[in-house]
Amino acid sequence: MKAILLKEFGGPEQLYLGETEKPTPASNEVLVKVKATALNRADTLQRMGKYPPPPGASQIIGLEMSGIIEAIGAEVSDWKVGDRVCALLAGGGYAEFVTIHSQCLIPMPEGFDFEKATAIPEVFLTAYQAIFYLSKLQKGESILIHAGASGVGTAAIQLAKSLGAKQIIVTASAGKHQICKDLGADFTIDYKTQNFEEEVAKITNGEGVDVIIDFLAAPYFQKNINSLNFDGRMVMLALMGGWKVEELILANILRKRLLIMGSTLRARTLDYKIGLTKDFSDYALPKFENGELQPVIDSVYEWKEVADAHRLMESNKNSGKIILKVE
Numbered sequence: 616m617k618a619i620l621l622k623e624f625g626g627p628e629q630l631y632l633g634e635t636e637k638p639t640p641a642s643n644e645v646l647v648k649v650k651a652t653a654l655n656r657a658d659t660l661q662r663m664g665k666y667p668p669p670p671g672a673s674q675i676i677g678l679e680m681s682g683i684i685e686a687i688g689a690e691v692s693d694w695k696v697g698d699r700v701c702a703l704l705a706g707g708g709y710a711e712f713v714t715i716h717s718q719c720l721i722p723m724p725e726g727f728d729f730e731k732a733t734a735i736p737e738v739f740l741t742a743y744q745a746i747f748y749l750s751k752l753q754k755g756e757s758i759l760i761h762a763g764a765s766g767v768g769t770a771a772i773q774l775a776k777s778l779g780a781k782q783i784i785v786t787a788s789a790g791k792h793q794i795c796k797d798l799g800a801d802f803t804i805d806y807k808t809q810n811f812e813e814e815v816a817k818i819t820n821g822e823g824v825d826v827i828i829d830f831l832a833a834p835y836f837q838k839n840i841n842s843l844n845f846d847g848r849m850v851m852l853a854l855m856g857g858w859k860v861e862e863l864i865l866a867n868i869l870r871k872r873l874l875i876m877g878s879t880l881r882a883r884t885l886d887y888k889i890g891l892t893k894d895f896s897d898y899a900l901p902k903f904e905n906g907e908l909q910p911v912i913d914s915v916y917e918w919k920e921v922a923d924a925h926r927l928m929e930s931n932k933n934s935g936k937i938i939l940k941v942e
């Protein structure tokens with residue numbers, strides 16, 4: 616089959632469209648003919664040799680796809696050949712075919728094309744997990760979502776809105792504020808020119824927010840702790856700003872009874888991913904079909920233009936997902 620492969624670890628120029636072996640589904644798996652895949656930050660790290668796939672996963676880059684079921688394993692009874700699906704993958708998305716456990720599939724929402732469907736799994740499952748499983752955001756609570764215009768951020772804004780969050784506050788570069796507002800953000804902070812801790816204090820009358828979804832880690836850690844309300848919860852999903860804090864005042868963690876959590880979705884067990892996929896599908900599919908939730912697409916590339924797509928992601932200019940059409 617055709618797939619995007621790597622000459623060696625390095626920059627986007629190392630990616631090329633080549634030939635590799637087509638996978639065979641195990642008895643509980645399906646084989647999907649991939650029609651579209653989408654980029655994730657992890658792809659750029661894997662390309663550089665800094666994020667190896669988990670044991671047993673495909674060495675091919677790509678954490679999500681949409682496509683059509685081509686074949687099913689002997690034990691699979693919940694899907695049939697020809698069904699249109701999308702899914703989170705442990706790897707292998709930049710390829711003509713992938714195999715995946717049948718219970719990790721999400722049916723493509725009615726009316727969605729492959730490009731729109733492939734923009735769902737990684738960012739929405741991550742945001743759903745952070746909001747519903749980890750922080751347990753409640754109706755009427757307030758939330759601060761960093762990198763609001765990122766793929767995960769745009770999903771988190773919509774899920775928080777659908778849940779009935781009281782105040783949705785986001786940080787993003789100035790040019791990305793409107794898209795966050797259109798998705799449901801009540802307040803936008805330009806973290807480049809404004810101090811988000813001061814802005815959150817103003818917006819919440821000094822109380823702080825109930826939940827923070829963070830991707831920046833080190834440079835935001837102290838300000839995040841200071842920006843949480845009593846019984847506040849913070850979910851850390853990435854270390855984009857750095858992983859080491861030199862100095863930290865911990866008092867607010869005790870005084871405000873804070874809960875600080877971290878998670879990576881890729882390394883979760885199969886059972887966890889199956890449960891998450893089912894809970895998410897039950898909650899979100901009707902909302903995708905009635906327009907309450909929508910994947911945000913920044914741009915669509917032919918898969919032979921994969922290097923340009925990686926360059927765009929690394930420039931941080933995108934708002935939402937970068938899609939590759941798989942021909």
Ligand SMILES: NC(=O)c1ccc[n+]([C@@H]2O[C@H](COP(=O)([O-])OP(=O)(O)OC[C@H]3O[C@@H](n4cnc5c(N)ncnc54)[C@H](OP(=O)(O)O)[C@@H]3O)[C@@H](O)[C@H]2O)c1
Nearest residue numbers: 656657741762765766767787788852853855878879880931
């Ligand atoms: N833990 C998990 O399970 C999990 C799952 C999926 C993704 N992630 C991680 O979550 C993060 C967001 O992923 P995504 O796909 O949503 O990203 P994305 O769409 O590429 O957006 C990232 C955005 O973050 C903002 N940003 C702020 N500070 C940044 C910095 N120091 N470096 C880079 N970007 C910065 C930029 O927007 P502005 O212009 O507004 O600054 C940038 O466009 C990534 O690090 C990804 O690896 C984690």
